[in-house]
Amino acid sequence: MIKSIFSQILDRKRNAIAQLRSDASSCDFRERALEIRKSANPHRLLRVLEPGSRRPNIIAEFKRRSPSAGIIRDDLTVTEIVHCYERGGACAISILTDEEYFGGSILDLRAARSSTNLPLLRKDFVIDPIQIFEAAIAGADAVLLIVAALEDACLKELRSLAEDELGLDALVEVHTSEELRRALNAGARIVGINNRDLGTFQVSLNTSERLIAEVPRDRILISESGLQSADSLLRLRKVGFRGFLVGEALMRASDPETALRNLFAAAGDRQFTEDFDWSSPMTTPVQIKICGVTNVKDARACAELGVSMIGFNFYPQSSRYIEPKVVRRIIETISPRVLAVGVFVDASAEDIRTTADAAGVRCVQLHGGTSPHVCSELAREFRVIRAFSTAPQFQPEEVSLFSDCDVLVDAHHPNLRGGTGLTCDWPAARITRSFARSLILSGGLTEKNVGQGIATVAPHAVDVCSGVESAPGVKDHDAIKDFVTAVRTAERSFQTPSHTSSKGVILSKAKNGASGTSDMGLPSRTG
Secondary structure, eight states, rough: OOHHHHHHHHHHHHHHHHHHHHHHGGHHHHHHHHHHSSSSSSSSSHHHHSOOOOOOOEEEEESSSETTTTEEEOOOOOHHHHHHHHHHHHHHEEEEHHHHHHTTOOOHHHHTTTTTOOOTEEEEOOOSSSHHHHHHHHHHHHHEEEGGOOHHHHHHHHHIIIIIIIIEEEEEEEHHHHHHHHHTTOOEEEEEESSSSSSTOOOOOOHHHHHGGOOOOOOOEEESSSOSSSSHHHHHHHOOOOOOOOHHHHHHHHHHHHEEEEEEEETTTHHHHHHOOOOOOSSSOOOEEEEOSSSSHHHHHHHHOOOSSEEEEEEEETTTTHHHHHHHHHHHOTTTTSSEEEEESOHHHHHHHHHHHTTTTEEEEEOOOOOOHHHHHHHTEEEEEEEEEEEEOOOOOGGGGOSEEEEEOOOSSSSSSSOOBBBHHHHHHHHGGGGGGSSSESSSSOOTHHHHHHHHHHOOOEEESSSEEEEEEOHHHHHHHHHHHHHHHHHHHOOOOOOOOOOTTTOOOOOOOOOHHHHHGGGOOOO
């Protein structure tokens, strides 16, 4: 009898594990994993799936190919897809690391970890503890355990190792009632119901609808496979599913970010659609970054009010400087959906790595003269935002040299280090957008002028610091709320232009006066 593909995969996986164990570099995997997890934030996937959110919890998956579908996508990198998923609103990201059948690798997981702060799931055929140690070292927050691939004793051992010893989460996957019973007996808290039969690869949502009736109410349920439309999510949300793992539909989309946001909207996410009018031609909401946060209270307020990114200033001369160890404690108290950004000025790559690791941030914002080479080097480990000021000598096309970075365009003053009361050159920022993969508008923004800034520049994100403060480093929560409202109102009024090149356009310099200080108390300097 010909073996099923699933059996073949498991046979090959055993051989791959034997090779991994024979490699001298793996001898200390357990010790390294335990050391890394000592300072890690535990159970991050469980936290984002717990009750409280009215929006669908979508775990978006990176998957190059599969035995049933063949090549799905090979024109975008892990980092590019992860950024799309993050901006699109995913609660977590699944990285398929099987090499032979799915075209992935543990390197994909490492690249994803350096690109996002969202919880990461290692999706693979995990049958040995060394794979869990390897996942923890690479930066995973959770691992997939497929009941059909494991004996009861091994299933219990692996779940306990992941959750109880390392503080990871285990997504325990089942397809039948018998597998569900075994998963529950093993102590599974997050149960994934795979609508795909791993023997035949046939898919039916009836599997999820049937098995949910057999699951205790205190367990978190994730539906996997075959979720191609909003109707599927609506159908399964009504019967009690907490989350959804969606891969192929997003990977095949020409624009995964927009596809994910449209999925949220069509799935009837009332809170999300009330904040943003999806009938508007602007189909990608502007992200909001609050910079210069210095305390837990302000960070929590930002997260609760819908801010996407929070900036922590590691420039010692700034009045908003904060110690890395304090930032780590703050990050542990806020939702993993909020991206923590470390802000640096003319720091060396070594200092950036050391400080970012101590603080627990996976995104760095670089002011000053950091070169394209250094930015590319750092982009292998972090999401990088390269800041530019619109000084008279600034040329928008310069940013094309920083292809591995998001770009922040800020205000400039020849003498002052922040506190200029000026916005940046909006026409210059508008042209810069054509040369940047993602553009953040900063400098002198307030709730009064951010709408006009969005209309003029059409940025992917806006950054505000002093415009929402009552004092340097002290945020005014009402001002943050007003700023967020102003951004959402602007989205309903203006259309984002297409990404067309502006090479050869003659730039007319026009300063836009506004209240509020610019550039977060940092030196305004041309990059």
